[in-house]
Amino acid sequence: MVRSRGQSGRLKHFVAVLIFLLSIMVGNGFLYYRVFKSWISYQTEVALRKYSDIGMIVLRATLDSRAERLRIMASFCGSEPGDSRDNWVKTICSCAGSGARIGAADTDGELWYGNSENRDISDCDYYKRVMNGEQVAYEIRPAGFSGEGSLVIAVPRYGADGSITGVLCEEFNCVDLGNSLNSVDRTDSGTTLVINEKGKVVFSYAGMDAFSDFYEMMEGMDHRREDAVERLKASIRNKEKGFLEYVSSGRRRLLYHQPAGVEDWCIISLVDAQAYQKEKGAMRRDLLLISTITIICFIGVAILAGMIMYRIRQETEKGKRDFLTDVYDRKTARYMLERHLEKGGSGCCFFLDIDNFKNINDTKGHVAGDRALQYAASLLKQEVRHDDVVSRYGGDEFCIWLWELRDEFIVRGIAERLVQTFRDEAEFTISMGVSFFAKGDVYEEVIRRADRALYFAKENGRNQFALLPEDEKEAGQERTV
Numbered sequence: 001m002v003r004s005r006g007q008s009g010r011l012k013h014f015v016a017v018l019i020f021l022l023s024i025m026v027g028n029g030f031l032y033y034r035v036f037k038s039w040i041s042y043q044t045e046v047a048l049r050k051y052s053d054i055g056m057i058v059l060r061a062t063l064d065s066r067a068e069r070l071r072i073m074a075s076f077c078g079s080e081p082g083d084s085r086d087n088w089v090k091t092i093c094s095c096a097g098s099g100a101r102i103g104a105a106d107t108d109g110e111l112w113y114g115n116s117e118n119r120d121i122s123d124c125d126y127y128k129r130v131m132n133g134e135q136v137a138y139e140i141r142p143a144g145f146s147g148e149g150s151l152v153i154a155v156p157r158y159g160a161d162g163s164i165t166g167v168l169c170e171e172f173n174c175v176d177l178g179n180s181l182n183s184v185d186r187t188d189s190g191t192t193l194v195i196n197e198k199g200k201v202v203f204s205y206a207g208m209d210a211f212s213d214f215y216e217m218m219e220g221m222d223h224r225r226e227d228a229v230e231r232l233k234a235s236i237r238n239k240e241k242g243f244l245e246y247v248s249s250g251r252r253r254l255l256y257h258q259p260a261g262v263e264d265w266c267i268i269s270l271v272d273a274q275a276y277q278k279e280k281g282a283m284r285r286d287l288l289l290i291s292t293i294t295i296i297c298f299i300g301v302a303i304l305a306g307m308i309m310y311r312i313r314q315e316t317e318k319g320k321r322d323f324l325t326d327v328y329d330r331k332t333a334r335y336m337l338e339r340h341l342e343k344g345g346s347g348c349c350f351f352l353d354i355d356n357f358k359n360i361n362d363t364k365g366h367v368a369g370d371r372a373l374q375y376a377a378s379l380l381k382q383e384v385r386h387d388d389v390v391s392r393y394g395g396d397e398f399c400i401w402l403w404e405l406r407d408e409f410i411v412r413g414i415a416e417r418l419v420q421t422f423r424d425e426a427e428f429t430i431s432m433g434v435s436f437f438a439k440g441d442v443y444e445e446v447i448r449r450a451d452r453a454l455y456f457a458k459e460n461g462r463n464q465f466a467l468l469p470e471d472e473k474e475a476g477q478e479r480t481v
Contacts, residue, residue: 055192190271325377333391351450352432
């Protein structure tokens, strides 16, 4: 029936709205996950930049302070005529600190350390650069005095006349320098180191001595791109800043590099992204929990809303049904027909009453009459389609609206079946008038035609139906069975 179809449509719309809202919630959840994931990556990159910038400040401060210290020492090592190498040695021995050694060389390139050890550095690049007038020079030695990589810082020594009389240099263990670079407290299990563009480590950390250079270490990592290390080399050579993600021993790590501003060096900050992974994993769990709760809530709301709608529909149906027979009242049936006609619908109308109903009331009482009405209504509902509308017109009169049924042969069959059902199953019979309707008809006219057909059926002896064909709407053209 029209009302059932309308309710079904509204229910479909309601379900569609729920699914749409649920999709929005789930979509928002995954969007939140992606945005928060990007935010975590961004925060990790910001932290890497921060530690790299801090490392750069520490690097410059360390190099400047040690170079200045050497310049001060050089100012009183061999600056006066007649100073002997023994005096240098004595002075150097008093200034050398732990984890480093200081040496002085004259113009012939022979370098003397505080422990009287000496070696020839005349072919070393840093010696040549200082002797040619540079104020400070650096050089990385793969195997320094401690057996590990070391950094040499060299400054010129000047004579009384201002001419360069030699070189004063200090050699530091790269790991010790790296420790000073990583003295800043970090919460991400990361580290900072310094390399030159060839990958030689200047400021190192424990474990790097197992590799000939930084790039060899990176070759042993798992990368998303096969050319990741080559791209990293090119970026460092071009003095660029950049990030690199890789996996070491099953753990995700992030790398940030930028020029150190000294020589061809590059400062690199590494971070173990385990904390990042834990936070992302926790975020996944939170998202799953939120999504599950959301889905459960939506299902609960849908069930509750469905129960409320069902209850409202029940109450609404009760308000629009005849109290005695539980079929639609006349007003509701009229509304359904008008809506059906507005949509261009058609069908047929069965207008019927109980034969000799007054005698039932008079002889058996009104209670028996009420029972007869209730039984008639139940038989009518069971004999028509679910979508058809059975209504009580008034008194012992009923109306049946059969939607989209225009075939006269089929209508006759249904009408005959209804009349025969009352003959076989009820203690009373019915008379019925049948008329067709289509778009353009009005309720009163349809009822008037059906009532005329009913009158004709009664005039012909009751316990039968009369049909007014769609194309025979004039008086005197009814057909009866």
